[in-house]
Amino acid sequence: MTSGPAKPINVLQYESLAREKLSQEVYEFVAGGAEEEVTLRENRAALQRIQLRPRVLVDVSHIDASTTVLGERVALPVLLAPAGGQQLLHPDGELASARAAAAAGTIAVLSTTSSYSIEEVAEAADGPKWFQLYIFSREIAADLVQRAEAAGYAAICLTVDSPRLGRRERPLRDGQPFFPPIVPKNLLGFDLRSIQHNPAVTWHDVDWLRSLTSLPIVLKGIMTAEDACLAVEHGVLAIVVSNHGGRQLDGVPATIDVLPEVVEAVEGRAEVLLDGGVRRGTDVLKALALGARAVLIGRPYLYALAVDGEPGVRHVLGLLSDELETAMALLGCPSLDHLGRGSIRRPSID
Numbered sequence: 451m452t453s454g455p456a457k458p459i460n461v462l463q464y465e466s467l468a469r470e471k472l473s474q475e476v477y478e479f480v481a482g483g484a485e486e487e488v489t490l491r492e493n494r495a496a497l498q499r500i501q502l503r504p505r506v507l508v509d510v511s512h513i514d515a516s517t518t519v520l521g522e523r524v525a526l527p528v529l530l531a532p533a534g535g536q537q538l539l540h541p542d543g544e545l546a547s548a549r550a551a552a553a554a555g556t557i558a559v560l561s562t563t564s565s566y567s568i569e570e571v572a573e574a575a576d577g578p579k580w581f582q583l584y585i586f587s588r589e590i591a592a593d594l595v596q597r598a599e600a601a602g603y604a605a606i607c608l609t610v611d612s613p614r615l616g617r618r619e620r621p622l623r624d625g626q627p628f629f630p631p632i633v634p635k636n637l638l639g640f641d642l643r644s645i646q647h648n649p650a651v652t653w654h655d656v657d658w659l660r661s662l663t664s665l666p667i668v669l670k671g672i673m674t675a676e677d678a679c680l681a682v683e684h685g686v687l688a689i690v691v692s693n694h695g696g697r698q699l700d701g702v703p704a705t706i707d708v709l710p711e712v713v714e715a716v717e718g719r720a721e722v723l724l725d726g727g728v729r730r731g732t733d734v735l736k737a738l739a740l741g742a743r744a745v746l747i748g749r750p751y752l753y754a755l756a757v758d759g760e761p762g763v764r765h766v767l768g769l770l771s772d773e774l775e776t777a778m779a780l781l782g783c784p785s786l787d788h789l790g791r792g793s794i795r796r797p798s799i800d
């Protein structure tokens with residue numbers, strides 16, 4: 451009997467397996483952040499600095515890690531973040547990750563730069579899905595939004611932290627910054643390399659988007675109380691506190707450190723989600739204790755997709771779910787609504 455590589459026992463182990471499997475430039479493209487990667491490291495470090503305050507002698511014989519996000523029931527408060535070009539990692543790309551999200555009872559967010567089309571992913575996976583939008587131009591955006599609406603996507607997630615691409619210095623090929631070749635089968639039906647991020651997108655475009663669709667609008671990439679307030683004023687129903695996994699502006703804080711000011715500013719008028727550095731069930735609990743409705747993961751499921759396709763992504767969601775349920779029991783929280791500021795301690799602040 452041959453024994454294959456041991457199955458990862460946590461999400462972090464998928465990274466080293468993916469590294470062995472992927473070409474160096476593709477691995478570095480996924481793993482890397484902008485410039486000196488201060489923000490990339492800080493996302494994890496800040497989560498690790500937060501401590502948990504367990505309550506004991508609570509009946510935790512039934513643990514319920516489900517919640518709702520924009521009215522949709524999810525089995526666990528962990529969504530799949532949008533990430534472009536997943537065929538680079540596995541031939542099934544976004545089809546596999548959307549199927550895994552559906553199997554786990556959660557939401558997949560499809561990137562504008564997906565390898566598969568809006569309709570192909572809708573056909574492949576019947577779970578709830580959001581469509582992530584970059585407004586390259588209003589003409590292209592209007593077409594994508596209409597297609598997403600027709601294909602049954604439940605929300606439009608506009609990414610607002612990318613007026614231009616961050617300076618990612620890690621993936622080099624022949625001394626030049628490596629940007630993965632866009633696979634032929636892309637969502638827009640033409641070569642994305644001819645498309646530029648649009649530096650002229652403003653709040654007017656958020657209003658325009660709202661006039662275009664009745665789907666809820668989610669803004670991804672909010673990092674200040676000021677912008678969170680503006681988002682609410684512009685009718686946005688959910689905010690993702692995100693620094694794009696440290697891939698855009700290096701030197702911004704960890705998302706977990708920004709979360710409290712955003713939650714406070716929003717005053718319950720929109721749902722607040724978070725991504726960046728979430729690798730453990732306890733990270734999920736920390737974010738929820740500070741007011742997030744749910745979190746999104748990026749690299750963890752991309753590494754698992756590279757290693758094992760759809761089963762890999764399912765496994766990552768299963769590992770996080772198991773860790774989350776164990777942590778809830780040990781924290782004395784039978785359901786997510788038991789979580790609050792009293793569940794955590796921030797040694798430098800509290």
Ligand SMILES: Cc1cc2nc3c(=O)[nH]c(=O)nc-3n(C[C@H](O)[C@H](O)[C@H](O)COP(=O)(O)O)c2cc1C
Pocket residue numbers: 479480481493531532533534561562563582609670692693694695696697725726727728746747748749750752
């Ligand atoms: C390889 C890769 C591709 C990404 N592509 C997109 C994208 O197309 N649109 C987007 O809004 N965010 C994109 N992101 C950012 C993720 O949605 C998410 O914000 C980030 O990965 C979360 O941090 P984490 O990787 O530490 O979990 C990408 C991230 C990675 C690693």
